[in-house]
Amino acid sequence: MTPRPHLVLANDDAGSTSRRDVALAVSRLAEHAPTELRWTSTPDEFEELVRDAREQQLVVAGGDGSLHLALQTLDGLDRTDEAIGIIPLGTGNDFARNHGIPLDPQEAADVVLEGRARAVDAIELRDDGTHRELVANNLHLGMGVDSARAAQRLKPVLKRFAYPAATAWTGATGGSAPLRVTVEDEVVWDGPVLACLFLLGPSMGGGVKLVDTTEGTIDVVVVEPVEPRERVALVRAAMRDGLGATEEAHRWTGRRASVQATGVLDTDIDGELCEHAHTLHLELKPRAWTVLVPAGPSKTG
Structure with missing residues (x-):
């Protein structure tokens, strides 16, 4: 069977160290399947690339804020059942830490190649108006x-x-x-x-x-x-x-x-600083989206 090609999305504001890490991850992925790297600078650009990535394995190279954006985008496109790969590049990377995803870029790429899909929970956040978003961590x-x-x-x-x-x-x-x-x-x-x-x-x-x-x-x-x-x-x-x-x-x-x-x-x-109206309502959203995690015993998020 022909390997599924990869689309790696990375933040255009990444520093030199992060860019080297992206290059290492892309190189590892490209050994196994065609791999396209796209640098994004705005949420709209990110969403457009995700919308067009129907035949590719989506891989997000970034920190917790990038994963927050990925979750909102997939939720808005009704595609949260599609497992995404993660290359941790932030200073915190708490979502990756909490789900056993290695911080080394090549080891994280190996999880994309060899890991399993896991449905994980999120928090649905609403205010008293029309605002709604999902919290990944x-x-x-x-x-x-x-x-x-x-x-x-x-x-x-x-x-x-x-x-x-x-x-x-x-x-x-x-x-x-x-x-x-x-x-x-x-x-x-x-x-x-x-x-x-x-x-x-x-x-x-x-x-x-x-x-x-x-x-x-x-x-x-x-x-x-x-x-x-x-x-x-x-x-x-x-x-x-x-x-x-x-x-x-x-x-x-x-x-x-x-x-x-x-x-x-x-x-x-998820590492993003925001202002909200004076009341917020939170509700657990089980199995809200799907990520690739290290292979091992099955566990529901």
Whole structure:
């Protein structure tokens, strides 16, 4: 049987290191089947290339933000049953980490060639208006957003260490804001928070493990405010042993949740910083899309 050709989509803003990694992955894929590499600079361009890739195996070379875009695009085209390959290129790559996809570009290419299709969950996110999107990995509010914003400035120098460094800084300097959090129609928190997290995967910020997530649910974590002088110790403990080891972190699980603020909600969704209306509704969307993961025992996401 003739091997299916590959279409590799990569972000045109990638640095020299990422471009070398793309070249390594493309070279490995091309040993087995015709492989086309296209650099994209806008979501519209990305969507157009995906729409035209009917006969090709789609491979996304990028970080968590690129995968977020891929998920929205496939969902909009009603093609989430098509398994996509992943070449991790971001500074965090938490989705890849959480699904066992190697960070080495050639090893990741081998997963595209030899892996199996796995249907994985997503979070459907809606506001009180017409906005809807899917979350591939995690959504953060509070200190997580401040950390992500600071990490963007540090990435050129610190690379994958940017998020831990930014987290330590914002942990010492950040404030807290009131949120009303509901899980399965029960109000579980109504007051100030240092951070609020809605998790499908156990890690964020390049492998910082937060909790052992529960398959088939959204893990909701609220970190209560602490005095500024105590925040560095809290962040250090969380980064070393996870949030579950800190008494300031409170955790619930469910398939539906919501979060409400008095004003605009600043969010970090799969590494993308966004603003939303004051209320967001979240619901688990089982087997929402399909990715290629390392071969092994079958497991449903």
